[in-house]
Amino acid sequence: MADLQERTRFDPAEVEPRILERWLSSGLVHPEPDGTAAENYSIAVPPPNVTGVLHMGHALNGSIQDTLIRTNRMRGRRTKWILGTDHAGIATQRQVEKRLISEGTTREELGREAFVERVWEWREEHGGQIVEQFKRLGATLDYSDERFTMDERYVQAVLKVFVDLYDEGLIYRDYYMVNWDPVLRSAISDLEVEEQEGIADTLYSIAYPLASGEGELVVATVRPETMLADTAVAVHPDDERYAHLVGQEVILPLVGRRLPIIADPYVKTEFGTGALKITPGHDPNDFEIGRRHGLPEIGVIGEDGLMTAAAGEPYAGLTVAAAQERVVADLDAQGLIRAREEYVHTVPFSQRSGARVEPLISLQWFMRMDELARPAIDVVREGSVRIHPESQSRRYIAWLSEIRPWCISRQLWWGHQIPVWYRGEEVYCGIEAPQGDGWEQDPDVLDTWFSSALWPFATLGWPERTPDLRAFFPTDVLSTARDILFLWVARMVMMGLRFTDRVPFTDVNIHSVIQSPDGRRMSKSLGTGIDPIALIEGGPRPPVYGNQARPPGDFPAYGADAVRFGLLAMSSSQDVRFSEEKIAQGQALANKLYNATRFVALRIDSGGVDPEPQPRTVEDRWILSRLQAIEAETQARIDGFDFSRAALGLYDFIFGELCDWYLELVKPRLGEDAEPEDRAALGATLLHVLRETIATAHPIIPFVTEELWELLGWTEAE
RNA sequence: GCGCGCGUAGCUCAGCGGCUAGAGCAUCGCCCUUACAAGGCGGGGGUCGCCGGUUCGAAUCCGGCCGCGCGCACCA
Numbered sequence: 001m002a003d004l005q006e007r008t009r010f011d012p013a014e015v016e017p018r019i020l021e022r023w024l025s026s027g028l029v030h031p032e033p034d035g036t037a038a039e040n041y042s043i044a045v046p047p048p049n050v051t052g053v054l055h056m057g058h059a060l061n062g063s064i065q066d067t068l069i070r071t072n073r074m075r076g077r078r079t080k081w082i083l084g085t086d087h088a089g090i091a092t093q094r095q096v097e098k099r100l101i102s103e104g105t106t107r108e109e110l111g112r113e114a115f116v117e118r119v120w121e122w123r124e125e126h127g128g129q130i131v132e133q134f135k136r137l138g139a140t141l142d143y144s145d146e147r148f149t150m151d152e153r154y155v156q157a158v159l160k161v162f163v164d165l166y167d168e169g170l171i172y173r174d175y176y177m178v179n180w181d182p183v184l185r186s187a188i189s190d191l192e193v194e195e196q197e198g199i200a201d202t203l204y205s206i207a208y209p210l211a212s213g214e215g216e217l218v219v220a221t222v223r224p225e226t227m228l229a230d231t232a233v234a235v236h237p238d239d240e241r242y243a244h245l246v247g248q249e250v251i252l253p254l255v256g257r258r259l260p261i262i263a264d265p266y267v268k269t270e271f272g273t274g275a276l277k278i279t280p281g282h283d284p285n286d287f288e289i290g291r292r293h294g295l296p297e298i299g300v301i302g303e304d305g306l307m308t309a310a311a312g313e314p315y316a317g318l319t320v321a322a323a324q325e326r327v328v329a330d331l332d333a334q335g336l337i338r339a340r341e342e343y344v345h346t347v348p349f350s351q352r353s354g355a356r357v358e359p360l361i362s363l364q365w366f367m368r369m370d371e372l373a374r375p376a377i378d379v380v381r382e383g384s385v386r387i388h389p390e391s392q393s394r395r396y397i398a399w400l401s402e403i404r405p406w407c408i409s410r411q412l413w414w415g416h417q418i419p420v421w422y423r424g425e426e427v428y429c430g431i432e433a434p435q436g437d438g439w440e441q442d443p444d445v446l447d448t449w450f451s452s453a454l455w456p457f458a459t460l461g462w463p464e465r466t467p468d469l470r471a472f473f474p475t476d477v478l479s480t481a482r483d484i485l486f487l488w489v490a491r492m493v494m495m496g497l498r499f500t501d502r503v504p505f506t507d508v509n510i511h512s513v514i515q516s517p518d519g520r521r522m523s524k525s526l527g528t529g530i531d532p533i534a535l536i537e538g539g540p541r542p543p544v545y546g547n548q549a550r551p552p553g554d555f556p557a558y559g560a561d562a563v564r565f566g567l568l569a570m571s572s573s574q575d576v577r578f579s580e581e582k583i584a585q586g587q588a589l590a591n592k593l594y595n596a597t598r599f600v601a602l603r604i605d606s607g608g609v610d611p612e613p614q615p616r617t618v619e620d621r622w623i624l625s626r627l628q629a630i631e632a633e634t635q636a637r638i639d640g641f642d643f644s645r646a647a648l649g650l651y652d653f654i655f656g657e658l659c660d661w662y663l664e665l666v667k668p669r670l671g672e673d674a675e676p677e678d679r680a681a682l683g684a685t686l687l688h689v690l691r692e693t694i695a696t697a698h699p700i701i702p703f704v705t706e707e708l709w710e711l712l713g714w715t716e717a718e
Numbered sequence: 719g720c721g722c723g724c725g726u727a728g729c730u731c732a733g734c735g736g737c738u739a740g741a742g743c744a745u746c747g748c749c750c751u752u753a754c755a756a757g758g759c760g761g762g763g764g765u766c767g768c769c770g771g772u773u774c775g776a777a778u779c780c781g782g783c784c785g786c787g788c789g790c791a792c793c794a
Binding site: 004008009010195203219220221222223266267268270271272275276277279283285286343345346391392394395398399402482513515517519556569570572573574575576577578579580581582584585587588591592594595596597598599600601602603644645648651652659660663664 | 721722723724729730731732741742743744753754756757758759786787788789790791792793794
């Protein structure tokens with residue numbers, strides 16, 4: 001108690017590491033796999049990139065999940081928060097490749113085996129950081145049972161899923177138009193493509209002479225170099241201007257190929273001249289049209305981003321940009337460019353490398369999704385999976401209803417290599433390599449999200465029927481931001497239903513994206529990112545801080561409780577701007593609760609027991625009724641995923657009702673001339689109120705409440 | 719283009735048919751009263767984006783604008 005006398009402020013920097021150490025060594029975070037999933041409570045953490053660092057989204061989601069986990073742990077449920085990291089194929093491979101380049105070598109020089117070895121080493125060096133950061137937040141993940149999507153057992157699950165779906169015909173290999181990332185030299189999925197508005201290109205109008213020699217057809221394009229791969233020109237079937245030309249041919253300039261003039265309703269009569277050059281090899285729409293009309297598919301841009309031999313002389317071997325220049329110059333020389341104008345439009349870029357996506361036809365592995373999607377839609381419609389806020393389920397259903405095949409192969413080395421082997425014309429798909437000589441394994445690896453889709457059950461030992469699986473699957477809640485609802489959540493539901501016959505979780509919580517104080521995205525490149533650890537332990541504010549009323553300079557060491565409270569308080573179903581005031585409010589709350597406890601503890605001997613309240617006055621009865629209400633409200637708000645209200649409601653109760661009113665009102669009853677009998681009764685009431693308040697607040701601000709619980713002589717906090 | 723959401727006090731937000739529209743932070747005034755000055759008490763500050771409609775009554779419901787954000791689909 002001497003401590004309490006002297007320390008007038010709650011000091012998270014001193015207290016939190018000490019408390020954290022105790023949680024980690026106490027066995028609190030690790031449940032034995034007993035009982036059934038229905039009795040127990042489990043959450044699978046969205047696995048962060050193994051080499052990643054904690055960002056604001058992790059911190060918010062960590063606060064949310066830990067609040068749920070602690071609430072249910074305090075209710076006496078056996079609680080497991082499944083921990084693990086993701087191998088994050090592209091991101092991790094790129095990090096290591098960058099390192100290699102700085103060392104003056106490349107992955108090609110190293111060779112595949114040595115490169116993969118280097119990635120494992122990289123993971124050893126950099127892999128632990130984000131897990132340590134989750135600890136610092138007070139997140140009670142099961143640290144004694146950490147998984148990785150490249151663990152041997154996990155890999156077995158991934159391969160089994162691939163083989164099963166292959167055998168069923170849902171996974172197949174095909175030449176198809178993909179989004180090609182010329183920097184990564186890999187295909188990427190539709191979900192990894194980001195449209196960027198406002199890109200200024202030149203729109204060229206090019207004359208294609210009619211084969212009959214009488215006249216010409218003018219087409220418009222921003223990519224003149226792709227004309228080398230044209231295999232038709234299309235007009236709208238109802239376009240009277242061109243009706244007489246359908247079935248005739250044009251001569252493709254520079255190449256001399258004869259192209260049919262076809263009619264397709266895709267063509268917009270009002271755009272440009274109403275005639276569209278068709279390049280099935282390098283445009284997704286043209287690809288569709290080409291397949292409809294049985295047109296040849298020519299690839300003039302290679303996977304290396306250079307013009308192929310099919311582009312012909314003198315273009316073969318040039319970069320795309322050089323080829324464009326050359327094509328334009330040659331057309332100009334022939335007087336075939338009818339117009340050029342600036343054209344601002346939307347262009348697809350790779351989210352992975354930032355490169356402009358090059359659509360091309362490539363031999364890739366695909367997964368047919370329609371059959372898997374149907375039951376995944378049903379479970380949300382009928383409510384066996386509930387998405388919060390409800391409005392997000394419309395997005396989920398809309399996306400699944402129009403789902404397209406998923407390109408699951410990536411031309412990378414780091415990841416789950418596709419379990420398919422070739423020998424001449426023979427193809428073998430299996431978990432183990434086939435017997436016999438001369439088999440060569442497919443070099444591609446699977447999209448990282450393929451393995452992530454198995455996360456809630458593969459982490460627990462599936463496909464074996466492990467005790468963990470029985471005790472903790474299906475999980476209860478999946479919490480994440482909107483951006484991976486399709487990329488990850490929907491796919492987990494599909495795979496869970498297909499391979500376990502169960503929904504992998506019953507509730508999906510979609511939380512806010514926290515934007516920078518000026519309303520833009522938090523990002524390193526914009527200088528708008530805020531490091532949650534800098535908030536907890538003190539550290540630099542970001543260079544960009546919007547117009548919020550906060551001074552420049554370093555963050556004070558707000559502490560994990562303050563950060564947790566603040567993030568929960570500012571979160572909602574909408575995107576929100578980061579508000580340092582909310583973090584400061586959390587700090588004030590922790591300090592307030594600490595001092596309220598000092599006030600009581602320095603006057604009343606707690607005796608380490610939970611006393612029966614003995615209300616004697618109207619204010620006693622009032623605070624007890626308010627206490628009961630705040631307990632019920634807080635629980636209901638947490639269960640309803642309304643974390644902002646849960647946090648702010650606690651703040652209002654502790655500041656407004658408990659401290660400003662009740663403690664002020666009872667001060668005279670604790671003084672020197674207080675009536676002893678009343679003083680004793682009041683002491684019991686105060687201790688009871690304090691104890692219950694601390695317990696109610698614990699899931700949100702666990703450190704200070706744990707510390708106070710101990711200072712008051714109570715032992716088990718949970 | 720289609721869909722979703724949002725525009726309320728200087729800032730971040732709550733309220734979503736009915737008491738003079740709220741909170742935190744900021745601001746102003748008064749308190750160095752022995753839990754906390756990272757405190758306490760009190761005050762000022764909003765024609766609730768704009769226009770119309772429904773209603774006894776509208777931030778709150780409906781329609782139309784304007785502005786912002788997000789998602790999906792995209793036109794060469």
